[in-house]
Amino acid sequence: MWQLLSRLVNNKLLLTQLGKQCKRGLSSSTEKKLNVAVIGGGRIGQVHMETLSFHTPLAKPVMIVDFIEKVAKSTAEKFGVAKYSTDFKDVLKDPNIEAVWICSPSSQHSEQIKALAAAGKHIFCEKPLAITLKEAEEVIAAVEKAKVKMMLAFQRRFDPNFARAKQCVQSGAVGDVYAVHLISRDPAPPPIEYIQSSGGIHNDMAIHDFDIARFMTGSECEEIIAYGACRVDPKIASEGKDIDTAITLLKFKNGAFCTIDNCRQSPSGYDQRVEVFGSKGLVRFGNNFPNNVFIEDGQSIRRSDLPFNFFMDRYTDAYRNETKEFVKCILENKEPPTSGRDGTAAMAMAIAAKKSLLEKRPVKLSEITA
Incomplete structure (x- = not known):
């Protein structure tokens, strides 16, 4: 008898579990796409x-x-x-x-x-x-x-490293933000034809850094000083009418500063590093690598491989995360985390940086947005 009762109980539990699974499957298949x-x-x-x-x-x-x-x-x-x-x-x-x-x-x-x-x-x-x-x-x-709803694709905000660093800043881990340092260097220059129509290094490359500077400081930029030179390929200057190496200093309304270090060629590969320094400490992260393998011998201790050499590989998660986030915003009727206003702010900063470079002087953002 006890064996019969046990089988009945087990069968009932099995049917209950199957019923729940069927409901979950039905819910998933009928959920709005x-x-x-x-x-x-x-x-x-x-x-x-x-x-x-x-x-x-x-x-x-x-x-x-x-x-x-x-x-x-x-x-x-x-x-x-x-x-x-x-x-x-x-x-x-x-x-x-x-x-x-x-x-x-x-x-x-x-x-x-x-x-x-x-x-x-x-x-x-x-x-x-x-x-x-x-x-x-x-x-x-x-x-x-x-x-x-409209969302602008500043994918770096959705990268796990950038997103976690921002969370640390927001939580007060670094206190008041004093300075942000961004390093952003490509593994190799783009074709001259691209540079001729891209609007220059501040527009096609540093614009991501301008957005991240706003993202990390939580403030709006009020003044920019830009320096630059052509150090990698003379054709970028003679044919592209641009520079390939730049240092840009930003001053924000909340008192924070940011330095942006750009170059169109990095021998070690795609170079993306961030440091946010404040009154209580700092948060920072370095490059992403294909693996965490190190070689240790009698000469040195070193990584087995260079960092990711292509932005599509470096930001695979970020591209996926931003797309999934926008779908979620639409279905849940939420405001997207990046907007057209973020785009115009970064664009104005790029214009100010180029103006500063050409006129060899600090440029206030009010000159651009007025």
Whole structure:
């Protein structure tokens, strides 16, 4: 009898567990998914499409757009997306698409954001919002008028190292922030053709550092002094009309200072380091490596490998985290953590830095934003 009762009890428990699992499966399968599209099938578009397709269960890519039909078609096939197009206006016509990831060339962002906002689509945009501050303000006004959500892709904020350092600063671990030091160096210069149209080192490279400086200090920049030279490749100066090595000093409204150290070539690979120093101490972190293996012999103790040599590898988690966060913001009706205002602030800092470099003097942000 006891054996019979035991079997009955065990069977009841098993049925209860199966019932719970079925409910969880039903809930997961019926949970609302966000229908999304990606404009731009290039390198960064592929990254976001992969995250939306394979790492974000509550998102469903339904269209990919690229002006090169072969790219649009192959991307759709690669990720199992039902529709592809060479015209972003097809996204506007599709009522099922709720949010759009803009990964197109910078010169197209302004037009696309305005059109998408007017069509009621939520927008995730790779930087920049626009080419000029005036255009950027027009874009923000269009988004606010349409009452859609827009998030600008400053991916470093979503990297585990940057995010944890910010948490430490916010918790008061360093006390009042006195100084921030940012090192940001690329493994190799980009093509001269890119530099000729990028707006210069402060616009295409240091703009991430300008955003992180605001992020870490929690304040707005009021004055910038920039120094620079061409030390890596003389063609960057003669043909690109730019510099490749820069030191930029920022003064913030809360009294904090920040130094930014940029170079277009680092022999040891992608170099990304941060230190935040304050009244109680400091927080800092160094480069990410493919592994934690060290070699120890009679000559030295050293790492077995160099840091990550490509920003896509260094910031894999960050790119995924920012995309998943925007999906969450839309579904939960929350404000995105990075906005168009963050984009215009960093853009104004880049303009001020370039002006300081050319005119060899400190430049107040009020000169740029007035």
